[in-house]
Amino acid sequence: MPPSPPPSERVLARRRAVGDQIRAARLHANLTQESVALTAGMNLGQYNRIEQGHSSALLDTLIRIADAIGVPLTHLVREE
Template identity: 75%
Template sequence: MQADPLPDWVLTRRRAIGDRIRAARLHANLTQEKVALRAGLDRATYNRIEQGHSSPVLDSLILIADAIGVPLEDLVRQQ
């Protein structure tokens, strides 16, 4: 049985979170490789999260926020 596709607003929100992760990473002057290493993720997985192509589990978001040095809420807040 195939799951229903996600609504467009969910995909838009996922991309916005990825954009905030990227902005925070760049502000901290970190590479994707460095954040992925600090968070215990492979770079490809991290890249998919940052690009909004993958839906991360909460634990991954917590690890990414810690690796970048920002509060989790800075990455997931709605604007």
């Protein structure tokens, strides 16, 4: 199987937007990155890379993050 192509600029921009929405929801809930990562069952570095938009997250991971913050999944991934 050939390697997948690098993500397009649209995908990278959307990944950053999702990270921004995760950060905004976390801050609104007065939670630390560490507490969300722990509750979501991830390490802090992995969580930080997702929130910064440097790494994409599996759907299961996004569901766990939304649950840890206490918001619906759609709140983290909706397009503005």
